[in-house]
Amino acid sequence: MLCARENFSSEALAGNISLFLDFDGTLVPLADHPDAIEPAPGLAPLLERVGIRLDGRLMLVSGRTIADLDSHLGDHRLALYGSHGMERRLPGKPREDMAEAGDLVALRAAVDEAVDALPPLLIEEKRFGLALHYRQAPEAEGAVLQIAEDMAKRFGMAVKLGKMVAELLPRGFDKGSAVEAAMALSGFAGTTPLFVGDDITDEDGFLAAQRLGGTGILVGDRIGSAATAALPDTGAVLDWLHTLAAEAP
Ligand SMILES: O=P(O)(O)OC[C@H]1O[C@H](O[C@H]2O[C@H](CO)[C@@H](O)[C@H](O)[C@H]2O)[C@H](O)[C@@H](O)[C@@H]1O
Numbered sequence: 165m166l167c168a169r170e171n172f173s174s175e176a177l178a179g180n181i182s183l184f185l186d187f188d189g190t191l192v193p194l195a196d197h198p199d200a201i202e203p204a205p206g207l208a209p210l211l212e213r214v215g216i217r218l219d220g221r222l223m224l225v226s227g228r229t230i231a232d233l234d235s236h237l238g239d240h241r242l243a244l245y246g247s248h249g250m251e252r253r254l255p256g257k258p259r260e261d262m263a264e265a266g267d268l269v270a271l272r273a274a275v276d277e278a279v280d281a282l283p284p285l286l287i288e289e290k291r292f293g294l295a296l297h298y299r300q301a302p303e304a305e306g307a308v309l310q311i312a313e314d315m316a317k318r319f320g321m322a323v324k325l326g327k328m329v330a331e332l333l334p335r336g337f338d339k340g341s342a343v344e345a346a347m348a349l350s351g352f353a354g355t356t357p358l359f360v361g362d363d364i365t366d367e368d369g370f371l372a373a374q375r376l377g378g379t380g381i382l383v384g385d386r387i388g389s390a391a392t393a394a395l396p397d398t399g400a401v402l403d404w405l406h407t408l409a410a411e412a413p
Pocket residue numbers: 186187188189193194195196197198199201225226227228229288295297299326327328329331363365
């Protein structure tokens with residue numbers, strides 16, 4: 165794999181790049197609980213400076229909801245896709261929903277019943293579905309994945325697997341659909357997408373970026389990734405972003 169930092173800085177600074185960034189595990193180190201993450205001080209202003217350098221072509225693409233991202237980023241004017249591409253907010257515009265939530269009350273009740281005999285899990289309620297986190301009970305992985313598959317069939321939903329998490333969400337949306345929609349926006353069209361991410365759900369983003377002539381950049385060394393470039397960890401991602409921001413006009 166190529167090392168992304170050396171290979172893409174000059175191209176980005178030449179003005180040809182659109183940059184898509186995952187959040188957890190890419191910009192912020194993982195933590196034991198979704199609310200326990202500790203974004204580096206000044207993360208949002210750093211991203212805004214890189215966005216200025218890229219003439220606005222910087223977009224966060226996260227599995228978190230936009231409201232959740234806002235709660236960790238503070239005041240900012242970043243472009244965001246949340247909920248794995250199901251909601252979007254462009255700077256200065258209201259949030260747009262791409263998906264519709266189903267009956268989340270019935271889903272929650274069915275999931276609660278199904279996990280009752282398992283060790284305690286964190287069930288995160290989200291705008292379009294819910295996430296079953298088993299980071300505190302890794303031995304329950306097999307049972308959690310089976311329950312997620314069963315619930316997906318029963319409620320006509322998709323399962324998205326991530327790091328110690330299985331999410332139940334509406335079908336038809338992923339980080340790849342987000343990249344494709346963003347690349348059709350004025351300003352992004354005709355540029356080269358780079359998608360930076362660490363997790364299984366980022367693979368759709370890597371593939372979309374590569375279909376559109378760009379590159380997927382894996383954070384870490386997960387086996388089997390479609391990404392063709394890599395950065396070792398969140399620190400390396402932030403170092404690279406600081407390099408780009410330093411060139412901001
Ligand atoms: O697409 P991302 O920005 O990477 O978001 C993916 C999910 O991130 C969160 O869960 C993950 O991070 C937690 C904090 O580090 C960790 O405890 C958990 O095990 C990870 O799966 C978030 O809670 C989910 O809603 C996001 O979809």
